[in-house]
Amino acid sequence: MSDNNGRIPVSIITGFLGAGKSTLLNRILKDKAMKDAAVIINEFGEVGIDHMLVDASNDSIVELADGCLCCTVRGELVDTLAELLDGMQTGKLKPLSRVVIETTGLADPAPVMQSVIGHPALSQSFDLDGVITVVDTVHGLLTLDTYPEAVRQVAVADRLILSKTKLADPATATALLARLHALNPRAIVTDGDTPEAGSAAVLANGLYDPTSKIPDVDRWLKDEARADHDHHHHGHGDDRHHHAEGEHCAICGHEGRDHEHHAQHPHDVNRHDERIRSYSIVHDQPIDPMALEMFIDILRSNQGEKLLRMKAVVALTDRPDRPMVLHGVQSIFHPPVRLAAWPDPKDRRTRLVLITRDLEESYVRELFDAFTGRPQVDRPDRAALEDNPLAIPGMKI
Numbered sequence: 001m002s003d004n005n006g007r008i009p010v011s012i013i014t015g016f017l018g019a020g021k022s023t024l025l026n027r028i029l030k031d032k033a034m035k036d037a038a039v040i041i042n043e044f045g046e047v048g049i050d051h052m053l054v055d056a057s058n059d060s061i062v063e064l065a066d067g068c069l070c071c072t073v074r075g076e077l078v079d080t081l082a083e084l085l086d087g088m089q090t091g092k093l094k095p096l097s098r099v100v101i102e103t104t105g106l107a108d109p110a111p112v113m114q115s116v117i118g119h120p121a122l123s124q125s126f127d128l129d130g131v132i133t134v135v136d137t138v139h140g141l142l143t144l145d146t147y148p149e150a151v152r153q154v155a156v157a158d159r160l161i162l163s164k165t166k167l168a169d170p171a172t173a174t175a176l177l178a179r180l181h182a183l184n185p186r187a188i189v190t191d192g193d194t195p196e197a198g199s200a201a202v203l204a205n206g207l208y209d210p211t212s213k214i215p216d217v218d219r220w221l222k223d224e225a226r227a228d229h230d231h232h233h234h235g236h237g238d239d240r241h242h243h244a245e246g247e248h249c250a251i252c253g254h255e256g257r258d259h260e261h262h263a264q265h266p267h268d269v270n271r272h273d274e275r276i277r278s279y280s281i282v283h284d285q286p287i288d289p290m291a292l293e294m295f296i297d298i299l300r301s302n303q304g305e306k307l308l309r310m311k312a313v314v315a316l317t318d319r320p321d322r323p324m325v326l327h328g329v330q331s332i333f334h335p336p337v338r339l340a341a342w343p344d345p346k347d348r349r350t351r352l353v354l355i356t357r358d359l360e361e362s363y364v365r366e367l368f369d370a371f372t373g374r375p376q377v378d379r380p381d382r383a384a385l386e387d388n389p390l391a392i393p394g395m396k397i
């Protein structure tokens with residue numbers, strides 16, 4: 001199902017080692033809607049076996065063995081996408097409805113996403129439709145504590161699919177959900193045991209909606225208010241549970257006197273999580289296109305590596321009725337797309353959603369305010385920044 005511009009949606013399935021990626025993919029491939037999809041499987045190790053585990057009824061399965069998609073075989077991924085395109089253009093391949101990429105368990109999804117959105121030619125033909133991260137309900141908490149790759153996989157996901165839910169005890173599942181919500185409040189969470197999880201519908205995550213032909217902006221900006229609320233409380237000690245005397249706490253197992261703790265287990269050292277933030281910026285006046293360009297340029301050239309993901313719908317002064325959609329991963333941005341109209345004509349506010357690592361919200365807000373005409377008293381304005389981009393406090397190059 002390609003969009004207005006003929007671009008083919010690409011979904012990335014990721015998740016830690018053994019989380020259940022292949023199991024999920026096998027279920028999805030049985031969906032009739034996957035008939036014209038191509039699947040690219042990346043496997044780490046000398047001998048590829050994942051392709052044998054994936055249902056072979058789909059003849060567009062390509063395996064990229066011996067190396068990790070996010071590092072050594074990234075070029076191979078680009079080549080494979082180019083070959084698929086060539087195959088379609090020369091009539092050797094039937095038109096593809098979708099491409100699904102399954103990464104290795106240790107992959108950082110960002111470079112894989114960049115291969116799709118950042119390649120000048122490929123981005124004309126493919127569009128990232130979302131990252132689906134499979135999380136093992138039994139081992140998820142420990143994995144998140146131990147492996148930064150797992151935290152990144154959760155942080156950038158559009159959808160989280162919980163596997164092995166029936167094997168996990170309820171307390172573990174509750175604690176995991178709280179942890180996932182803190183890390184990525186906007187992701188859709190789906191129980192892997194539901195029929196929905198095994199359907200092609202989970203792959204469509206709304207960078208555009210195939211039926212309405214415009215990005216499902218509301219979906220990826222969802223929970224904006226709640227996420228902001230959570231963020232403001234994060235780290236200020238307000239995100240606590242209170243228990244009455246004698247009450248059993250499902251998260252930490254404590255019983256007895258009144259006690260409080262964070263949504264995660266109190267002994268849980270969220271050493272990776274605390275560096276990752278998700279926040280949104282809302283602005284109600286149309287923005288000068290030049291100012292937007294400079295804001296994005298400074299942000300990505302100076303802080304690109306900390307920008308795990310940014311999605312935005314922006315009202316510009318030249319055509320405020322036709323919003324601009326921006327979509328970036330680290331310093332790579334998809335070519336901006338002008339929508340024909342606002343997804344919701346009653347809500348024409350500019351909205352930016354950012355997922356960052358080691359980049360404070362206050363820095364991004366100040367930079368945004370400086371370029372959109374709302375500088376604060378003791379902060380540099382746009383003119384000062386154009387003269388000297390280092391004038392932003394905390395700016396490092």
Ligand SMILES: Nc1nc2c(ncn2[C@@H]2O[C@H](COP(=O)(O)OP(=O)(O)OP(=O)(O)O)[C@@H](O)[C@H]2O)c(=O)[nH]1
Nearest residue numbers: 016017018019020021022023024105163164165192
């Ligand atoms: N009970 C149960 N087992 C599951 C579920 N999902 C996966 N498994 C099992 O978990 C094991 C790992 O599943 P895979 O689908 O191979 O996981 P993967 O993420 O593709 O693994 P790698 O490719 O090694 O990273 C297999 O034995 C699966 O049968 C689930 O929802 N419930």
